[in-house]
Ligand code: FES
C-alpha cells in the first residue's frame with residue numbers, strides 16, 4: 001500500500017481560463033520540442049509537412065541539400081499561409097494569398113509586382129529549430145533551450161529495442177475532443193479509469209496490475225496483457241503531448257494538440273511491421289480498437305470538461321498509487337507556467353494565480 005499523502009490537482013480554472021491557455025502556449029508548446037512529422041514524408045528536396053500546434057502553423061521542408069528546415073508557415077507580406085496540406089511536395093514555397101515565392105531555404109525569391117522596392121533579405125521566412133530522432137521530426141519555436149537529445153532524456157534508451165525503423169507508415173486519423181488538452185493528458189496519464197471506462201481494453205489487460213513508471217519528462221505504462229490480446233500493454237508518454245502506443249502489429253504515434261482552451265485535436269499516425277494484404281484484417285482491428293478506446297476517452301473527457309467549467313468543482317486529490325503520472329505532468333505544467341509568468345513579470349497577469 002502506498003503511504004504517500006494524496007496530492008492536490010490543478011485547479012479547475014486551469015482547464016478553461018484564457019490567461020492559463022495563453023501562458024501555456026508559450027511556457028509549454030513554444031518551449032518544448034514538438035513532434036511535427038516523420039522523415040518518411042521528408043525524403044526529397046521540396047518534400048514538406050505542416051503541423052499546427054496551439055495556434056502556430058509550422059512547416060518543415062527538405063532543402064536543396066537534403067537537410068531539414070523549419071519555418072513559421074506565415075508569409076512575410078501579410079501573413080498568408082504557404083503550405084496548406086499536411087504533407088506534400090513543392091519546388092518552391094508559394095504563398096496562397098498574393099503569390100510571393102520563397103526558396104526551400106526560406107529566402108524570399110519573388111515578391112510579385114514589387115519591382116526593386118523591397119530587399120528580399122529583409123523578408124525571409126521566420127526559421128524554427130528542427131531536429132530528428134529515429135525518423136521522428138521535432139520542432140521547437142523558442143529560440144533557446146536544450147537540444148532535442150537532451151530534452152528526450154532517457155526515452156531513447158527505453159526505445160532502443162523497439163524496431164521503429166523497420167515499421168512502415170500506414171495512415172493518419174484525426175479526431176477532435178471538446179476538452180482542454182490537459183483534461184486529455186490527465187486521462188492519458190493513469191490506468192485507474194480503465195475498468196470503468198474501457199471494458200474492451202479491460203478484457204485485454206489486467207488493470208489491477210496497471211503500473212505507471214515516471215521518468216524524466218516521460219512515463220511508461222505497463223499492464224499484463226491477457227492471452228490473445230492485441231494490446232501489448234505498453235504505452236509510452238512524453239511530456240507534454242506525445243504518446244507511443246505499442247501493439248503487436250506495430251506502433252501508433254499519438255499527438256494531442258490544443259485548438260484553444262476547450263478543444264483538442266488528436267492525431268494518430270499508424271505504423272505497421274507488415275503492410276501486406278495478408279495482414280489487412282489484423283491492421284484494421286488495431287485501428288478499430290484504437291478508435292474504440294479513443295471514443296471512450298473522449299466521452300469521459302468531455303463530461304469532465306463540462307464539470308470543470310461548471311463551477312461545481314475546484315481542486316481534487318490524486319491517488320498516490322494510481323496517479324503518479326498525472327501528478328508529474330501537472331507539477332511540470334505548474335512549474336512551466338509559473339516560470340513563464342515570473343519571467344514576464346510586469347505583464348498584467350499575476351504568477352500567483354497559476355501556482356495555487
Ligand atoms: S500574404 Fe503572402 S503574398 Fe500576400
Ligand SMILES: [Fe+2]
Nearest residue numbers: 187197198297
Ligand atoms: Fe483511457
